Amino acid sequence: MTELTRYERPLLKFITCGSVDDGKSTLIGNILYNSRLLYSDQIESLKTESLNGSCDGELDYSLLLDGLLAEREQGITIDVAYRYFSTQKRSFIVADTPGHEEYTRNMAVGASFADLAIILIDASKGVLVQTRRHARICALMGIRHFVFAVNKMDLIGFDEKRFNDISADIAKLRDELSLQEYTVIPLSAKAGDNVISRSQHTPWYDGKSLIEYLEDTDTSKDNEETGFYLPVQRVCRPNQFFRGFQGQIESGELHVGDELTVLPTGESASVKQIFSGFDEVEQAGRGMPVTVSLDREVDVSRGSVFTRAKSDDSIQVAREITGTVLWTDDEKFSFHKDYLIKLGTSQIYAQVKSIEYTVDVNTGEHVVTDELSKNEIAVCRISFIDSVAVSEFSRHRALGEFILIDRVTNMTAACGIVNTVNDSDDSQEYTPQNVRRHLLRQKSAVFNFGGSGSTAGQETLEKLAGEVEQKLLQQGRLVYYYRNAGTGAAGEVIKALTESGIIVLTVKFSSESADGVKDLDPALENTGTDSIVKFIAEQTAEESR
Template identity: 50%
Template sequence: MKSLLKFITCGSVDDGKSTLIGHMLYDAKLLFADQEKALELDSKLGSRGGEIDYSLLLDGLLAEREQGITIDVAYRYFTTDYRSFIVADTPGHEEYTRNMAVGASFADLAIILVDATKGVITQTKRHARICALMGVKHIVLAVNKMDLIGFNQARFNEIRDDFFQLTKDFSLESIQIIPVSATNGDNITKSSENTPWYDGLALLPYLEQVDVRKDKEQQFFMMPVQRVSRPDHTFRGFQGQIEAGAVAVGDEVIALPSNEKAKVKSILLTDREVQCASIGQPITVQLDREVDVSRGCVLTTADNIEGADLFSAQILWMDDTKLVPGKQYFVKIGTKIIPGTVLSIQHKVDINTGQHIQAEQIVKNELASCEIALSEKIVFDSFERNEALGSFILIDRVTNMTSSCGVILQALHHAHNISWQNTDITREVRASQKGQSPVTLWFTGLSGSGKSTLSNEVEKRLVSLGYHTMLLDGDNVRLGLNKDLGFDEVGRVENIRRIAEVAKLMNDGGLITLTSFISPFEQDRSYAKRVIGDAYIEIYVSTPLQVCEERDVKGLYKRARAEEIQHFTGISSPYEAPRNPHIEIDTSDYSLEDATDYIVKEVLKFLSL
């Protein structure tokens, strides 16, 4: 059986990636007759004056052909006498870096093209670093357009030395540098007479013989569960792809994170029953007893794998919006999707030098190291040990777009040193002593909506009714606990995080807590709700912007309109209105007394023990 090589072509715009692969397929006679005829006909209308435009074999989109660039990832499957291949031709434009990263995630080898007239440029460096991030250990640097510099050996050597300097810290297993002309075919399928000074293999022969086998032999079996198959009451099987080791009927496996043990009763490979299966095979495992397993769990024979809820990672940021610490996402690791928060940005990477730079936020196409906390402990591994359980993506909770891809460096076991200290006097004891249900009344709305005035009146009314309360006002907290925070997105996110934690502690003290903050972002209010739990009562003061601006008690809107205040909610920064608040009120429709009556009446429904 022929071995399979999955590789990617990448590089900057117009470096000749599509032309290179197209010429390779054409010269090696790996095209069907109708494909070859269509290529010759399409080329007559192309940009090369009737000469064959080999890039048309891979640039399938109309926009790609019109602009002469690659936009989407184009996959090609072909085979020679020595090997089978899958190639992903990826875009070179910086705008489509996410597409290039998708291609790199599947590849065993990367062909990085550079224009001999330009040398190693920023986009070359970016793509090389992304390939390294994605675990690509074998690289071919194709120095293209050698015909435009007269096949100058000195220039080739200069580019070669620059690339070796770039990749010296990448932990690559092989680097091959080949001088080529994608248009003319030099060193594509056979050695060129124009480069007598190059004694290596041409590109295709090199790809046919390069050894990219990965040493994945591990002592333990590991399979993330993708689906639970239960066609009837007599069968319950766990389906997934084996990501490490092998498993056989009779083996004892551990179900994580429950740590329950069971023996393998049967193994199905597609519709065939087999006695054993190994890495890379999709199987259905039936166990000899009932265990707690669902999608996202892991079956393994290892007894030293522990769950964790915090890890350090390297990421490629792919979203148009900036990454700031404190923002929440869905984290997909293996077959598990779970809420998570980017706690901190350790540093970002200078694309040109590789130096680590301190950063408070990350923008599109930047590489960075960060720490990510999960909402609960799950099973994962470092990318170095297990690619399937060591790679992840961050998904925007609102748009469901992939915001980032990354690899896990290591678990951070803060829980080994810090744990929640249970006290003899519990929240229930304190609440019973005060005769009330401790809740957090989370007032949110625009500046000038009346939330501070209203929350103050509501607290006075509750105290008069005998309740024990504490009001956290936005301005007051900013003058004390949070005086070190700014008003940009980073500061706003951290401001709300701290308030949520303080409100929870006050609820633990048995108090009814009232908070009055703009809290403009839905994801931040969702975070507060997760921290505070069922005690969270959201009160949306929905007074319209026009009314708030007319009130403008502090003159803030006027200053914001004059651009004297940056990041002002409602003017230069958005307010995301709550979708399903527990209570909603527009203060422009009520007197203060009537508004207070209404809120207190609604709140009392939540306060009975």
């Protein structure tokens, strides 16, 4: 049988994860060392640096992965390290991710590219909270194949009973997460037991070694999707005679002459030309980056999606979704903050309308709450400022995964997947307040000038309010001086004005008592404004001014 070349071997992308110090970097280092892909100077450097470590002169395989100075000093992984290696049967790309809770966001980045997850478990500690968190994140990112590697079996004397107890806990976790395919392998990353070949120390284990399992796992059908779609990344206009649309075909095939529907506009056109690089081709398939030229002018820009059939309901045009998110921001979630959502190739303004519930990573329990902290997983309703092409993650991965970006810090606040696409008729009728705030470039507020005093004080406050109104108008602010704040309907009027994004100025005054000041307070506080600023003037007219 002819041996496959490096480029003919099927590729498997996988991730190693788990709790802190479970041996993730050591495992991958062992595989790299024994696959004989290291240069002689790398081997000599590994031997030299291992003498200065805590392995009693034995090779510290983790040094092949932990390249940052802080990683070597602390003995932990911080950044994601990608490595390539191959066997006679298969090629591999592995992402070694950090186990510390502080760097969970880095682990999520590594999981987003993988087809298989190796979750390491310290045999002496068993299944930990971070083990469960990483398993949930991997499942969230669409990984369908799991290897639970029970590491450090040499430290417990290759105890079969202990391995069976951990396997039982893993089975419960599998049922909880509805994992489609999984296996449990006892091994020692440091000594090499059951890593490359079967170990004589585990005669009671009749399964495959880790490498044997990775070589035989079939992930070819995991990313198969029905239909055709191509998210547009860029409009190519090199001269006045050519206008093409560039992107990668995520599913299906495209041929010259095919009729395409452009989402979200719904316009149709036929394929005139297809280019792969600089070469014109008659057809193109899944995974190919192409430039497509159409037979007529249609409204297409970055974020548009080409589909073939108008009847395909797997890709919808909507303004609201329900999704599962992993909160990665250091700051807690706030309904008052502005976010951008990057979904497919589109990036638009979005609002988290509600948190349906968070998921307890240890028990899987759904907890009803309005708060969301770093590394928590939650199901949320998210609305967009405009209609976009979107799909459920289970049907079309490229249009069903997203990230939320903090508009102020430009940091990734959350990553997530689309569970359902919602009927967004109500979203089209109502513009959320923080969306309106973004468009108007100002916050609504009530500036209340008020207090008890004389008639002169009332006149002074009214004049002061008028001057503030003029000043704000000159600055380009939307502002209104409401002069009937003492009437019974004042609260409803002010509420309507502030909901429209306007800054409201009021004068509230009673010449006989301070009761007038109190009467309006509840009405003001129920207006839903961003802020209420009260000027309570108790002094004389001149002092108030």
